[in-house]
Amino acid sequence: MKTTPLHQSHLDLSAKMGEFAGYDMPLYYDLGVLKEHEWVRDHAGLFDVSHMGQIAIKGKGMQDLLQRLTPSSFEKLGVNRTKYTVLINDQNGIIDDLMVTKAGDDDFHMVINAGCKDKDIAWIKSNLTPDHEFTYFEDWALIALQGPEAEAVMRDVLGIDLSDVPYMGLWFQDYTMFVSRLGYTGEDGFEISVPNDKAEELWTKLLSDSRVKPIGLAARDSLRLEMGYCLYGHDIDATTTPLEADLGWVMRKDAKDSLPTPTRKRVGIVLTDKGVAREGSIVKSKDGKEIGVLTSGGFSPSLKQSIGQTYLPLGYAAPETEINVDVRGRLIPAKVQSMPFLKPRTKNAGK
Amino acid sequence: MTVKFTKDHEWVKLDGEGIAVIGITEYAQHALGDLVFIELPKVGTTYSKGAHFAVVESVKTAAEVYTPVTGEVVEVNEALETDFDLLKSETDGWIAKFSMTNVDELKGLMDEAAYQDYLKTVE
Numbered sequence: 001m002k003t004t005p006l007h008q009s010h011l012d013l014s015a016k017m018g019e020f021a022g023y024d025m026p027l028y029y030d031l032g033v034l035k036e037h038e039w040v041r042d043h044a045g046l047f048d049v050s051h052m053g054q055i056a057i058k059g060k061g062m063q064d065l066l067q068r069l070t071p072s073s074f075e076k077l078g079v080n081r082t083k084y085t086v087l088i089n090d091q092n093g094i095i096d097d098l099m100v101t102k103a104g105d106d107d108f109h110m111v112i113n114a115g116c117k118d119k120d121i122a123w124i125k126s127n128l129t130p131d132h133e134f135t136y137f138e139d140w141a142l143i144a145l146q147g148p149e150a151e152a153v154m155r156d157v158l159g160i161d162l163s164d165v166p167y168m169g170l171w172f173q174d175y176t177m178f179v180s181r182l183g184y185t186g187e188d189g190f191e192i193s194v195p196n197d198k199a200e201e202l203w204t205k206l207l208s209d210s211r212v213k214p215i216g217l218a219a220r221d222s223l224r225l226e227m228g229y230c231l232y233g234h235d236i237d238a239t240t241t242p243l244e245a246d247l248g249w250v251m252r253k254d255a256k257d258s259l260p261t262p263t264r265k266r267v268g269i270v271l272t273d274k275g276v277a278r279e280g281s282i283v284k285s286k287d288g289k290e291i292g293v294l295t296s297g298g299f300s301p302s303l304k305q306s307i308g309q310t311y312l313p314l315g316y317a318a319p320e321t322e323i324n325v326d327v328r329g330r331l332i333p334a335k336v337q338s339m340p341f342l343k344p345r346t347k348n349a350g351k
Numbered sequence: 352m353t354v355k356f357t358k359d360h361e362w363v364k365l366d367g368e369g370i371a372v373i374g375i376t377e378y379a380q381h382a383l384g385d386l387v388f389i390e391l392p393k394v395g396t397t398y399s400k401g402a403h404f405a406v407v408e409s410v411k412t413a414a415e416v417y418t419p420v421t422g423e424v425v426e427v428n429e430a431l432e433t434d435f436d437l438l439k440s441e442t443d444g445w446i447a448k449f450s451m452t453n454v455d456e457l458k459g460l461m462d463e464a465a466y467q468d469y470l471k472t473v474e
Contacts, residue, residue, distance in 0.1 A: 027411075028384070028411075032384050032385055032410075033384055033385060033410040033411055034384070034385035034387075034410050035385075037410075218410070218411060222410065274388055274432070275388055275390070275408075276387060276388050276408040276413065278413070298410070299387040299388070299408070299410050301410065306388075328406065328413075330390070
């Protein structure tokens with residue numbers, strides 16, 4: 001199995017390890033999933049996300065290239081700003097979801113999902129012209145610090161003042177450290193990219209602060225689920241279009257117009273009775289018809305309820321629509337709920 | 352009172368005339384992590400030895416609880432539905448009580464010492 005440069009650190013912390021996208025990754029540490037989740041919502045959590053792919057494309061005509069690869073517009077994206085988007089194939093299916101950062105007019109950096117690296121890179125390369133230079137930063141690590149105390153920790157521990165960096169903004173130093181104000185938790189926070197040989201030092205430094213605890217992939221999943229974020233391979237994949245996935249907001253008009261009108265939509269659901277419904281549970285209408293399958297699902301530590309995502313025919317997709325979820329043969333009452341399930345607290349959120 | 356253990360980490364206590372009291376061990380609770388829901392059986396339902404009669408859900412996973420004896424559920428511990436910590440209690444942490452049809456089914460189970468030895472092999 002593949003490992004990240006922080007693998008030994010996880011073992012030293014007695015993390016429960018498990019396979020994710022071909023990597024041996026920490027699922028949870030000594031706090032346990034529930035408390036790790038709450039720690040991120042209350043303080044600052046440290047995540048090793050070095051399994052994700054960091055790539056860059058430089059060259060002429062980057063706008064055109066990016067508009068071919070994604071359905072988004074990059075015309076208004078400022079330098080040192082990041083945009084969430086998707087890579088789509090010729091059938092409008094989603095190849096991956098990713099973050100694209102504009103480092104310069106002809107220079108864009110991207111963070112792609114671990115499990116999609118090979119196919120993304122192959123797809124992107126097949127779309128490049130000789131004018132483009134492609135780089136895969138295989139020897140760079142990615143560490144996320146997420147939570148309301150993240151900014152203060154960055155200031156006190158690393159001496160970096162990020163108070164002026166907006167949400168989706170980039171700060172960097174001497175090309176040895178790139179800090180983006182974004183994440184996968186709905187909290188304020190940062191993703192920090194450093195060369196592999198600097199990762200352990202940074203990890204240990206940040207963990208030395210009492211406001212910081214290491215957080216595993218299990219809590220990362222429940223945190224993102226509360227925000228209604230997609231997990232590639234579960235909530236979105238090559239069989240879903242961005243419109244079906246309710247990601248129309250990342251699309252430019254011409255791309256939107258070229259897609260078929262969806263007949264189903266990704267929605268959030270919440271169980272209105274006791275129980276936990278997980279990925280794979282069948283969603284049924286009140287008159288017993290199978291109308292969907294949970295693509296994600298689990299207990300929300302913040303809401304103390306079971307929440308999930310599914311694709312439902314448009315007739316059932318309106319918020320408050322009452323449905324049932326079949327959990328081991330027991331029909332649990334549930335309803336469609338608009339996402340995010342919890343208000344994001346990212347920098348500038350709600351402004 | 353003798354306590355017996357299963358390889359699936361249930362414990363069983365004999366309570367008076369042919370009544371088996373069943374719960375899950377500390378090991379099982381630790382492996383599951385933070386509990387969020389318990390699906391209890393209905394009183395009056397009959398289960399065969401080896402059947403699952405309850406489900407314990409944690410943040411991480413759902414675990415079925417199996418009965419090591421054949422019998423009818425005569426009582427369930429409804430207090431667990433609101434207080435998962437109760438599972439840890441040696442006296443109040445039981446899940447259900449079964450009226451056994453064959454007391455001999457208990458014979459194949461492990462005693463405390465054998466279970467502790469067994470735990471060393473699964474860790």
